[in-house]
Amino acid sequence: MPNHWQDVLWLLLQQAKGEGKKVCGKKSGGPLKLKDTTWHKPSSLQELLDTLAGLPEGVKYTLVCGNTAQAVYEGGPYSEYIYTGNIPELSAVRLETDGLVFGANVSITRLMEQLFLAAKSLGGFAYVSHLAETWKHLGNTSLRNLGSWGGNIATKVIHPDFTSDIFVGLVTAGATITTVGPDGSSDTHTLEELMEVDLVGQRRVILQLSLPPLPDNVFVRTIKVRPRTSTALADVSAGFKVRVDAAAAHTVVDSPVIVYNGINPSFIRATAAEAALAGKSLEDEAVVQAALSALATEVVPAIKPGETSPEYRLSLTQTLLYKMVLGVLGDSASSAVVSGADELVRPVSSGQQTFPENPEAWPVGKPVTKLEAPIQCSGEAEYVTKIPAHPGELHGVFVTSTQANARLVSIDTTDALAIPGVMGFVGAEDIRGQNNMLAFAADWTPGSSQPVFASERVEYHGQPIGLLVATTKNAAQAGLAAVKVTYDDIQPPVVTIEEALTKPLPPNPFPPVVIGDVAAGFAASTHIIEGTMQRGGQLHYQLETQITIVNPTDNGFEVHSSTQWASETQRAIAQVLDVPDNQVHVSVKRLGGGFGGKIDQCNIVSTATALAAQKMRRPVRVQLELSDNMRIVGGRESYLCSYKVGFDDAGKLQAVQAVLTSNSGYRGVDVSTPSAVAAMPSCYDCPNWELTPQFVVTNTPVTTWCRTPGTVEGICYMENIMDHVAVELGLDPLELRQKNLLPDGGRRRLGKQIIQLRSRMAGCNVKDLPDEVTIPRNLISDMITQLLTSADVEKRKADVEQFNKDNLWKKRGLTVMPMLWPHSVPPVYPFSVMVSVNARDGSVSISHGGAEMGQGLNTKVAQVAAYELGISMDIINFVPNNTHTNPNSSSTSGSLGSDTCSHSVGEACKILRARLDAYKQEAGLLDASWQEVVLSAFNAGVDISQRYVNGNGETQGYGVFGVACSEVELDVLTGQYMILRTDILEDAGRSLSPLVDIGQIEGGFVMGQGLLSLEKIEFDATTGKNLTDSVWTYHTPMALDIPVDIRVTLLQDAPNPVGVQSSKVTSEPPVCLAYSMVMALRQAVTSARQDAGTTGWFQMDAPLTYEKLQQLCLVDASRLTLA
């Protein structure tokens, strides 16, 4: 956090405590001098102006109202902060003769509320509700509550590239802004004039805005196209003001206003397009086309690396103008095109959760609230970051490479070390053991390794080359800026799979899955199709970024790490530090999200932190900033799948041949293609398969596991193939799928490779695994039937067809996707657990080797323990996992943690229960309470605690079935879409904890939605830099992006004979079901393409951003007609 932020937070804290006046002294809040900054708190406009006038020449100051703009443009550090929140003149809201007036401090929420009121009640102001309507897409509710319109406009003036929504609205409306100088002189400006004012240099204050009344025949419309629904700045926002004479063929009476933001670094008034419309009839096609052509000439969008393309933004200027015209014309335009006028309006979100009760086994299967939910919601849940600083603790920040493919020549830290507070630099030369942060994880891709710090060559932009440690994080950051790194032999980076495929491939230890004979299958096929599908990666975006604290003690190193695999972190640190494992004590209470990104890549931080602690002999803490997390740590692999498929006239698959290539980053470490090929058959039957997994290396971070790695790719590619086959034969996609379902008793190769690989990571080589497993019943068939009824699919499909016939510019799609998710369980995958009963009160403490990371592991474990011990869940508590009590545990991943820990704890409890039952009998305590029995047993010398480690073959793999139906609506003109409804029917066996499972299913679906639609990663082709390493450029789904209506049902009467307490896992499979949304979008896009005169197969590569969808719909200015 930069220096000045601490001051800002301090001030806010004081205000929150109501201590502002006391601290600031007099009524006026005299200046408060802090170390490097002075805070002023004027309570009148005059005081503010006096304060500004009194500032020394050249001083760096800022006004502070809501203080939210810091998150957009960091600015600072400033020496003078002037808080304006107490100035009554800046909070005015009044109606004057020439307009509605709002003081600069009025929050955006209040401004909107007042505009909605004025639109209803004041003549001449009906139009202002349109402005406020668009501002509903500005930031989010809390931002609008805190941020002022004045701060927004000042930010636009200071940073013209800011795509301010307020600015667009105010220019369009013809608002004026009054500013006041430090001498009290006031000026009134149009918004365009204001952009020319040097607000900061002249120390001018924005006082107020005035919105004029407009005649009823003036049409005002603002539209914002943004990369996701909320909390995103506009790709393009547009404002239109036209005065029309409706009776005269909607003739534009005077010169209209057309303004766009997001096109170039400031804003544009489309004067040529304005001229093309002035005095002309909007009902005349030629006029509209002339305006669109004018835009094509006068709009020259700037290139914005990592953001949307200039082509898309130019196209949006045209389609938004067209939307405006359609809006003005209303019924005067043809009914076919009228759907282009409106934006998508999201109804209030809703959800339904349905699950079988199964009360006979409660508390197993009881719908309980996740144990940590209350403290997570209240913010009381303690994560590593909350561990108080140890005395003398240092903070570390990574020195990272600014080249992606170069030789490291020198690292000069002289200037950095001279900065007060900077204590040292740790680099590769300080490593006493191996410069390799992978321990057991290296066994996945045999022979792989990953350096803690680059030593000879740097292989990606952002690669750690050392750690700078200082007494504060700010000092470390300051030191960072002074480190000089030099490189030579700078080579162009390879950043895409396509480029990497043109170079020699790394050795590939992963064999293909071969079943039958694909050559024979192709020979027997009457149709053969080929295709490729790309899918971008997905960054790890946990709420808790990577963090480790290492405290060197007299018997080793005490480590608090946000790791999904404590034993891996323990071994990796020991290996790097060259100390025995028993000197590394890793403890994990809970993680603020893991999703696979903290299985081994957490060691980037943990090993570097430990090295620093070893060298400095002081406690060291490293927590990555979010953008560093996005730059330094890899996420999910991007993928390329090329396929060839043979099938007969009826659509029965005869042969599937595919090569699945993943981008592993600069080393092949966590390669998921073996999982992808194992999962690819999903619920389908085909006699001949040849599925080849491979990977490429590129100059990007090592990619890593990410919720259902490989599986989601395999399953989605298969669905893509099924869609391709359906299009080729003109068959209904669901009918085609139903024809190819695996029959009951069908044989499947359920991830033998995965089982072997996972076992290797658990330190054990498993041979003699069967080649195939039998799927006793493919539940999918029945599940499809159930969902068709519960989701009313046939009726809704017919409605969708009709909707698509009736509308040119809005399209819908509704599809059903089945899934068989292979749960591949290695025979040996130990989790060691400890169940201790406290003799005095009978309460139970559990410590298990799993990582509770929000997935509800502890809740499931507590339910199983309570059931097996016959006690209430209320008397069970958890002790953080650590490498002493729970040694040699496996990684909490692959949906294995909750299950296996529940199993192991259950087994420990059974042993304990049996022992206590025997004692009860022996002691004649048959009617005694639990508390009485345990105390008596303890007093009698009975051991009332129990360890357990699951042994060979105790848990088994199986298939998880799921069906999803999604319905979408697409705005063809912008590519924006909404998931209207998603129904999911999932087989959770006899769910261990239905509410936890449903939470996982809903969350998993939304994570898949992000992967397949919103989350786009882009590396600069020249420098290799991640261009999407910030919250402004990388877009995960938010609350208003999820399905409007989401209904989750857990399958009834489906006990899993081999599952823990008859259950099935739920955390990963639903991610794959998000592909139902892609299938539905395909239907919507297909309809739009048909309208454009194009039929047949087209590829939909993910992520399907709005831009990509709009382009796939073949929107072209010549098609923007009125008939």
Ligand SMILES: Cc1cc2nc3c(=O)[nH]c(=O)nc-3n(C[C@H](O)[C@H](O)[C@H](O)COP(=O)(O)OP(=O)(O)OC[C@H]3O[C@@H](n4cnc5c(N)ncnc54)[C@H](O)[C@@H]3O)c2cc1C
């Ligand atoms: C998460 C997030 C999402 C956002 N999304 C959007 C979005 O979608 N669309 C959009 O348009 N904006 C968006 N913003 C920007 C947001 O609207 C502005 O940050 C906010 O309106 C600024 O108001 P404030 O009161 O917090 O200003 P502050 O942060 O307090 O001040 C901002 C700047 O304005 C100056 N200033 C403040 N008051 C005055 C005054 N009276 N006279 C002269 N200068 C003054 C300050 O000196 C400072 O430079 C977003 C911001 C965040 C943090």
